[in-house]
Amino acid sequence: MGRYLLRRLLQLVPVFIGTTFLIYWLVWSVPGDPFAGKCGDRGCPPNYRAMMTEKYNLDESIWVQYASYMKNLLQGDFGITFGGREISDIIATSYPNTLKLAVVALAIEAVIGLGAGILTGLRRNGFLDNLVLVSTLFLIALPVFVIGFVLQWLLGVKWGIITPTVSNEMRFSELIVPGFVLGSVSMAYVARVARTSIAENRRADYVRTAIAKGLPMRRVVGVHLLRNSLIPVVTLLGTDLGALMGGAIVTEGIFGINGIGRQVLRSIVTKESATVVGIVVVLVLVYLIMNLVVDLLYAALDPRIRYE
């Protein structure tokens, strides 16, 4: 177990270097001069461009730019934006917001998705099963921004139950609706995967044995059936945290949340490689660590899985 963990952690290093370089290179290759559009139709004065080019090493090759960026990054210096803001400050203020939103979304999709999956998996082809099938199909078919705008307009403007945008304090009660919107599609998938998994294991030998032994139904479902059926669901949920954080840009925009999405979009448009890489680096770490946690959870769920 310890060696496995160490090996996995060591694997993070090349992945980390590879992803940062790829992202840096991609943003660098976005066509256009970062200052061509900055000052409108009049264009920036040459002295302004010269000053900025020198300040940000923009006249150097990508290798030099990337090397000097990585050197600073390893010393904990994320650099500054073209507007002069510390990128570490941007990360420190925007990440917690996106993380809060993603965690709320994950909790909602886990509770509702799993609940619906278990109920329908146990009682297939009933009214409830059909209702869940239809409603999850509906959620999968609708783009997130449609769900977001409709809920914001209905609940926020028409009925006045919620405020249309989230305040700076990011209170939990304000995040329920955005969290639901963000998690809605994954919720539908969780429900469907859980349903199939439960329904399949329902006919497994060990379940029949447990029932034949005369165990109470609660124990059969709660311990034997559920634990084994959770593996695909945990895979889905675990990798979803990273996807939710990276994909929150639309939800953040609709509900006015100051998260990483707007920062990434802004810095891609202005060709600020340093900001994009800084934010995505942290996101990559979230992905890698969540993957590791999921792998470790398998062992906890299924005793047959062992790591050496």
Add this chain to the structure above:
Amino acid sequence: MRVSKRASGALAVGAAFALVASGCSSGNNDGGDAGASSDGAIVIDGTQPENPLVPANTTETGGGAIIDWMWSGLVEYPNNGGAPQNLLAESIDTTDSKVFKIKIKQNTKFHDGTTVKAESFVKAWNWAAYGPNGAQNASFFSDIQGFDEVYTEDPDGPEGPQKAPEPKAKEMSGLKVVDDWNFEVTLAAPTSVFPTKLGYSAFVPLPDAFFSSTPADFGKKPIGNGPVKLVSWQDDVEIKLTRFDDYSLRDKMKIKDVTVKIYQDDTAAYNDLLAGNLDFQQQVPVSALAGEKWKTDLGERALSSTTPSTGIIAFPIYDKRFENPKLRKAISLSIDRQSITDKIFFGTRKPADSWANPLTPGAEPGNCTACKFDVAQAKQLYAESGGFQGKLTLSYNADASHKEWMEAVAQQIKTNLGIDAVAVGVPTFAVFRANINAYKMTGAYRAGWQQDYPDVENWINPLYVTGGSSNDGKYSNPQVDALAKEATAAPSLEEAHKKFAEAVKLIDQDVPSMPIYFGGQQSGHSEKIKKVELTNVGELDITSVEL
């Protein structure tokens, strides 16, 4: 000119003409309750300023609006778009439009309690003009004598290996402090419009605190001399402003606190406005314009205004195929501007019929004969011109909402003249501008112009004079240059306007570009606000707000 940086919306990323409006007040002009106003607070929408707030280094609307509120300049532009009036200036005297004696009002204060003196202007202007400081608005000071000594050009352009040489002087020789309340400005050449320019935010005074700090640090906690001062600025969240109680000029605040809430998405802001969480939105989202939805939603709280900005399609005259003025005029005459503003813009913009925006002092409505819709004349001119070979591309930046109207224009040219015209989207404004700046355009392209200061001069010199700062198509007519030069140097504004009118007649024959529509703005406010006006640049006049 300032650029709007919001990611979506009618005037989105890189839309060159940003938000401008003539004075216009809400339907309800009864005024508010003085008690409710005096300690009242409002929340308005805004965008994150791109750079630290230094007036001479701000060229976008997000930071520009805050700067306009936090600073008061020598002159102000009335909300009704008329001629400028003295604000901080007691008098601006000149006999020859070359030497200006400026006297400022005594004992007005900066937000940190220090006094605004003549020196506060001179030092601020010298800082902005000094080349190595790299201020984005440096070119505004180019009229002043000695500018070329403090601002040097890079001899081989920004791409070349050489750097701009160190300027010979640190201060412009044309600026002289007489005493605490008087200073003298000598221009390199007579410029009648100079006093008008003084209302632009690049010309505001700066306190001593600016010079003892760095621009970046000062810009995070800016100290102005205007009706409101900064309380706090939380990046990407909000900027809090409050009334400056020691303010002694005309435009005092009637309310106390203003919170500028920073939105990423204008639809989110609009929904907050409808739900009563936001008190003012300068431009409602495009989605609310369709079918006049915003008027139904807001009723009397919907403010529609026309703005002194023009949407233009320009020709690359450096391309041989566009050399013939008859061809250019034929294309311009084949465009039905009325149907474009009606069908594409739902009537929120007006068809262009003059070269300078008619809200501008010195402009003449209807002086663009090439802006008419006349298919017969267009066809005749097209035949005389010898026709156009190949494909006529009309480029636009696809990161803002320009696709629909550019396509409509292309379709009309195709139908009416039989030219194979297509609208081509360039992914981002940055790439689009880079091509224009490098003179690499192979077809007509979208341009736009928003005036920096209200005078017809601002619509001619930068756009249609040889070497003008935004004459991207390299249009050049020696007669226009001569007339514009005479006009600029005229001893009075009236004479200047007459000369510019003559220059415009020649421009109208040459058709270097095609004005298509005049800008419009659709704003909304909450029920809480009882009275509100917009400034000449379409920003909220926060000093007019009554609750």
